[in-house]
Amino acid sequence: MGRGPGFSLLVKRNCSISPHGLLRVFALLACAAIGIAAAFALLGAWLILPFAGLEVVALGAAFVLNGRHAPDYERIELSGGRLTVEQAVAERTARFELDARLARVRLEGAAGRERVLLRAPDGEFEIGRHLDAGTRVELAAELTRRLRI
Numbered sequence: 010m011g012r013g014p015g016f017s018l019l020v021k022r023n024c025s026i027s028p029h030g031l032l033r034v035f036a037l038l039a040c041a042a043i044g045i046a047a048a049f050a051l052l053g054a055w056l057i058l059p060f061a062g063l064e065v066v067a068l069g070a071a072f073v074l075n076g077r078h079a080p081d082y083e084r085i086e087l088s089g090g091r092l093t094v095e096q097a098v099a100e101r102t103a104r105f106e107l108d109a110r111l112a113r114v115r116l117e118g119a120a121g122r123e124r125v126l127l128r129a130p131d132g133e134f135e136i137g138r139h140l141d142a143g144t145r146v147e148l149a150a151e152l153t154r155r156l157r158i
Contacts, residue, residue: 015088016155018148020139024079035072039065083136087155094127094136105134114153116146125149 026034046061077099084095092107105127113128125137125145137145 016086016151017088018085019082020085020137021082022079022139028076028079031072031076035068038068042068081139083139085136085152087152092127092156094134096136105129109156112156114149114156116149123149125152127152 042061042064046057049057080097081099082095082097084093086093087109090109092109092112094105094107096103096105107127107129111130115126115128115133116123117126118124121142123142123145124135125148126133127136137148140148
């Protein structure tokens, strides 16, 4: 975030593995679970197979939920007296445009667990959810400073 009255910030989730890599990990874990269950089934413990199937289904559901939120982001732009915040969560995108003169930034919560709230005359919403606690505090301070310029 540089100096001057306007700035733009794009905050994204930290995704350290590609979708293809995630699919490979899932396939490896599913094969291991089914393989171990099949070996026990051959030894006569047939009840392990349905539980291994449930394990694979639960693992798949967890991977799908994680994948739905991988492209989440927030875009915060201050330009020409307008503060624009665009938030994408799962398949839903919301866009807020505020008069920068009327917008206020507020920190809420205990130390290390602060939330950054952006208040406008018509409501309040949270920003910086993809940032760690220290960076959220920095975002609040920088945005507060920029809104006063």
